[in-house]
Amino acid sequence: MAFRPKLIPTLFTLPALVVLIALGVWQLQRLGWKEDLIDKLQSRSVAEVVQLPTGSLDREAWEYRRVRVTGRFHHDEEMHLLNRSLNGNPGLHVLTPMTRTDVAGEPTILVNRGWVPFDRKDPETRPEGQLEGEVTVEGILRFPREVTGLQRVFLPENEPDNNMWYDANIGQMSTRIGADLPNYYLVDGREETPGLYPVGKQWRLDIRNDHLQYALTWFFLAGALAVIYVLYHRPKRAEEDGDGNGTEAS
CATH class of the missing domain: 1.10.287 (Helix Hairpins)
Structure with a gap:
């Protein structure tokens, strides 16, 4: 048949x-x-550290590159990237604007200083980690990706007025701090921070x-x-x- x-x-x-x-x-x-x-x-x-250029950069050429930058943190304008874990412990990442002092024009960049538990969200609970004066940071560059598809369905909207961030939206963060940020942020590679928090080097190999x-x-x-x-x-x-x-x- x-x-x-x-x-x-x-x-x-x-x-x-x-x-x-x-x-x-x-x-x-x-x-x-x-x-x-x-x-x-x-x-x-793990490549050689280079000085961070100014302005926006090409993602393909610069993402994950090791760079060095010197400037002053603005801790009063730090932003909190929520729902980030470290070794299974819930918490958040602290993103802090930095005004560069190693180049002319005093441009501002965004530095992901690292992880803190939720009970250390308030900067007053970690005063030793609020580095003052001129600071040199070495780390890697990251470029936020557009949130699309199912991720947009399940990811809550950022709440800039409440300093609650679920994705690193550079445009919204620029508006909040009143500075023209470049299209990347720097992940601090610091192994140790005074007072322990924030815990730096938040990337995985x-x-x-x-x-x-x-x-x-x-x-x-x-x-x-x-x-x-x-x-x-x-x-x-x-x-x-x-x-x-x-x-x-x-």
């Missing part, structure tokens, strides 16, 4: 196959992106890369669904051989 697909199973199976294969391809694309990310982070974060496993999982599910679909439509043996109740002619 010829293969005759049924309407309802086909209407379900074909879109599901398209979705599963698309998810597998998407994970392969993410694999390439993650491998490039890890390569940049591991190579650039051991980034998980499970996208190949995810891709194989989606492709396996697509293959399994295709096999089930074919097996479901296989002609039964009785249909192939007749009904099995016939008698010989006498």
Whole structure:
């Protein structure tokens, strides 16, 4: 008997196959992106430190580069990037404007000084860490990415008036402090801070890369669904051989 697909199973199976294969391809694309990310982070974060240029910078050329900058912090304008953890402990990152003194024109940049627990959110609870005077910072550059898709659905909106930030929106932060910030922020690589907080060097070199496993999982599910679909439509043996109740002619 010829293969005759049924309407309802086909209407379900074909879109599901398209979705599963698309998810597998998407994970392969993410694999390439993650491998490039890890390569940049591991190579650039241990490269020679260079002086930070002025103005906005090209992401591809500068993200994760090690840089040095000297200036004065404005602790009264620090901003709090919420829902950041350290070794499983909940807390936030402290982002502090810094006026540069190592270049002419006194430009302002944003420095991610590191992690603090929620009970140290108030700067008055960590006075030793509020570095005064001229400070030199070495760290890596990060460029905020636009929040889109499902991330935008689940990520709360920033509340600048309440100093509650869920993503580092440079435009909104520039408006809050009244300064024209460049398109990046500097992650402080300080190993130790007086009074312990903020805890600097908030970047990881051991980034998980499970996208190949995810891709194989989606492709396996697509293959399994295709096999089930074919097996479901296989002609039964009785249909192939007749009904099995016939008698010989006498």
